[in-house]
Amino acid sequence: MSARDGYRIADEPRPGPLDAWVVAPHWPLLSLMLAGPWLAWPWALFNSWAMGSPTKWKEHGLVLLALALPWPIAIGTWEALGPLGLSTDFRRALVLIPVIVVKLLVGYFLHSLQSGPFELREHFGGESKNGMMLVLAGFFLGPRLGIGSIPGLGLVLQ
Amino acid sequence: MNENHVVDRHLEIAHAQARAGNRHGAIESLRQALSIDPHHADAHAELALLLVGAKRLHAAGVEAERALASEPEGVLPALAAGHVALLRNRYREAEEHFLRLRALAPELPAGLLGIARLREQQGKRDLAEAALRDARKLDPEDTEVLCDLGELLETKGQLREAEKLARQALAIDPEDVDALVLLGRVHLHAGRVDDAKEHARWVLSMDAEHAGGLQLLCACQARRSPVLGLWWRFVTWMGTQGSTKGIFILLGAFVVYQVSTVVLQGTGHSGAAQVVNLLWLGIVVYTWVAPAGFERMLRKELAPVRLRDDF
Numbered sequence: 353m354s355a356r357d358g359y360r361i362a363d364e365p366r367p368g369p370l371d372a373w374v375v376a377p378h379w380p381l382l383s384l385m386l387a388g389p390w391l392a393w394p395w396a397l398f399n400s401w402a403m404g405s406p407t408k409w410k411e412h413g414l415v416l417l418a419l420a421l422p423w424p425i426a427i428g429t430w431e432a433l434g435p436l437g438l439s440t441d442f443r444r445a446l447v448l449i450p451v452i453v454v455k456l457l458v459g460y461f462l463h464s465l466q467s468g469p470f471e472l473r474e475h476f477g478g479e480s481k482n483g484m485m486l487v488l489a490g491f492f493l494g495p496r497l498g499i500g501s502i503p504g505l506g507l508v509l510q
Numbered sequence: 511m512n513e514n515h516v517v518d519r520h521l522e523i524a525h526a527q528a529r530a531g532n533r534h535g536a537i538e539s540l541r542q543a544l545s546i547d548p549h550h551a552d553a554h555a556e557l558a559l560l561l562v563g564a565k566r567l568h569a570a571g572v573e574a575e576r577a578l579a580s581e582p583e584g585v586l587p588a589l590a591a592g593h594v595a596l597l598r599n600r601y602r603e604a605e606e607h608f609l610r611l612r613a614l615a616p617e618l619p620a621g622l623l624g625i626a627r628l629r630e631q632q633g634k635r636d637l638a639e640a641a642l643r644d645a646r647k648l649d650p651e652d653t654e655v656l657c658d659l660g661e662l663l664e665t666k667g668q669l670r671e672a673e674k675l676a677r678q679a680l681a682i683d684p685e686d687v688d689a690l691v692l693l694g695r696v697h698l699h700a701g702r703v704d705d706a707k708e709h710a711r712w713v714l715s716m717d718a719e720h721a722g723g724l725q726l727l728c729a730c731q732a733r734r735s736p737v738l739g740l741w742w743r744f745v746t747w748m749g750t751q752g753s754t755k756g757i758f759i760l761l762g763a764f765v766v767y768q769v770s771t772v773v774l775q776g777t778g779h780s781g782a783a784q785v786v787n788l789l790w791l792g793i794v795v796y797t798w799v800a801p802a803g804f805e806r807m808l809r810k811e812l813a814p815v816r817l818r819d820d821f
Binding site: 406441449456460464 | 537541542544545548557561565566567568569572573753754757760761764765768769772775776
């Protein structure tokens with residue numbers, strides 16, 4: 353009896369129509385580092401649906417956090433650094449650090465959540481696409497999309 | 511043959527497969543048992559324990575819950591729920607399940623064994639040792655207890671007693687992979703790397719995915735190459751921290767790097783910032799190169815180890 357027609361264990365992959373487009377979770381993480389959240393977040397969520405991740409709603413919540421937090425963190429850090437009398441450039445560089453950290457934190461958690469179901473999927477013979485071309489496309493084409501200059505969104509999506 | 515007999519037969523097969531280190535086969539056998547009787551508490555519980563071994567936490571949790579729902583006062587469901595809670599680092603919940611298990615089956619060492627693992631995970635080694643010694647009194651021939659106690663003593667440097675326990679377990683079951691790993695660890699601790707490696711290869715020839723066997727082999731290889739060994743020690747240490755803490759450690763290092771370069775640059779120490787940048791670059795390159803190198807070294811070592819086709 354195969355896994356498909358017998359008792360189903362909760363974390364076993366349930367291939368859907370998007371199954372052919374699954375990538376290893378490290379590709380969206382790499383795209384976060386080389387292209388930015390504008391590519392990484394939708395890609396990670398797409399991957400979650402494609403592989404039928406059992407934690408996909410948790411992953412959606414994480415992405416929502418990554419979209420909601422950058423501005424409050426940036427404003428909070430900017431204000432906190434005010435009394436130190438630093439130059440604007442120095443202050444701006446410091447403000448960006450916690451914003452980057454939050455994005456990386458979410459990226460790593462998404463990677464960690466998707467790794468389990470992905471490994472299991474591979475165990476059952478599921479194949480995956482190579483995400484390198486999309487990462488490279490994001491890296492080279494991203495700056496031309498001008499996401500950084502969209503008012504209010506640059507900090508969140510770049 | 512009626513349905514109950516068929517289910518029992520699948521459970522027996524699953525036991526035999528699990529004992530032989532064939533976790534995948536055992537899971538399949540339990541799946542077949544549950545396809546016939548989806549409310550079989552012991553089948554759910556055993557499946558949960560196998561999934562704990564495979565670190566499939568989500569599924570293990572679901573199976574343990576189903577086992578408890580089917581038989582709230584069952585021995586195996588309590589054992590499974592305890593180990594799932596332990597894997598989730600929910601110490602109080604794990605303790606409750608193991609204590610209930612002790613009350614349900616005081617003659618079995620499983621409850622004390624669970625408590626010992628809990629104490630060890632909490633870093634309370636002395637309490638873990640006491641629980642294991644009590645478990646040994648309950649059943650002096652339980653190889654799991656002998657191996658756990660031996661491992662604990664080995665980490666404390668009590669090699670002679672650890673070796674004695676490993677040999678005692680092997681006298682009971684000469685193919686006990688955990689006992690072979692323990693003996694290998696004792697050899698490695700005593701500096702006999704070749705003997706340790708031989709034991710690791712022996713274990714992996716029986717169970718190619720045995721985590722302890724692979725760890726032992728990696729530890730042996732790490733002794734051979736100090737540069738790649740550093741990577742192994744780092745990975746092992748990170749592994750003990752858990753994935754969430756691991757992510758925070760990595761990002762903590764990144765924050766230290768970022769803040770130090772920004773502060774150094776902002777205070778006019780560009781040269782020092784450059785040094786920090788180079789240092790970070792070196793770490794990044796090392797973390798790319800070292801795992802590949804270590805894996806190549808390991809693959810070379812594992813090349814003769816193959817799972818039998820009919821396994």
